[in-house]
Amino acid sequence: MKNLFSQLITVLVLSATFLTAGCGGPAKTKLDTSELVAAFSGADAGLKSQVDAAAKTLDSGKLLNGTSALAQAAKASHETLSEAQKTALLNVVTQVQTIITEDASKGDPAVFQATQDLVAALEGRESTKVGVTPDMLPPTRPAAE
Secondary structure (H helix, E strand, C coil): CHHHHHHHHHHHHHHHHHHHHHHHCCCCCCCCCHHHHHHCCCCCHHHHHHHHHHHHHHHCCCHHHHHHHHHHHHHHHCCCCCHHHHHHHHHHHHHHHHHHHHCHHHCCHHHHHHHHHHHHHHHCCCCCCCCCCHHHCCCCCCCCC
């Protein structure tokens, strides 16, 4: 029991250290959407305009709106995306996740959910909700029980 308690304290201290490490000011990572815009420059007009609008939204600092818009675009067109386009989208996910890790004021769980939605869309699957481990959910019961 004492060993479990000391492990728990260690985890809490490390978590607090990582969380407060980014509290010293604005994020160190700057979001760069140039690769994203370039990767979709030859895409069909509808997809290109969606990605361009999302890139502008991200550039203005609206991480949730921009990432959510990219997730919707990727979900609608995941089967036709090129490898360069998928890579550019994943690089945006990496940048957004880095920013919300570095700057606690941007650490909204909804932004993290949007990045998870985008990755799931690229893989052609439904996203797992943040904070939910599907293996730990109780099995569904029939209505008669």
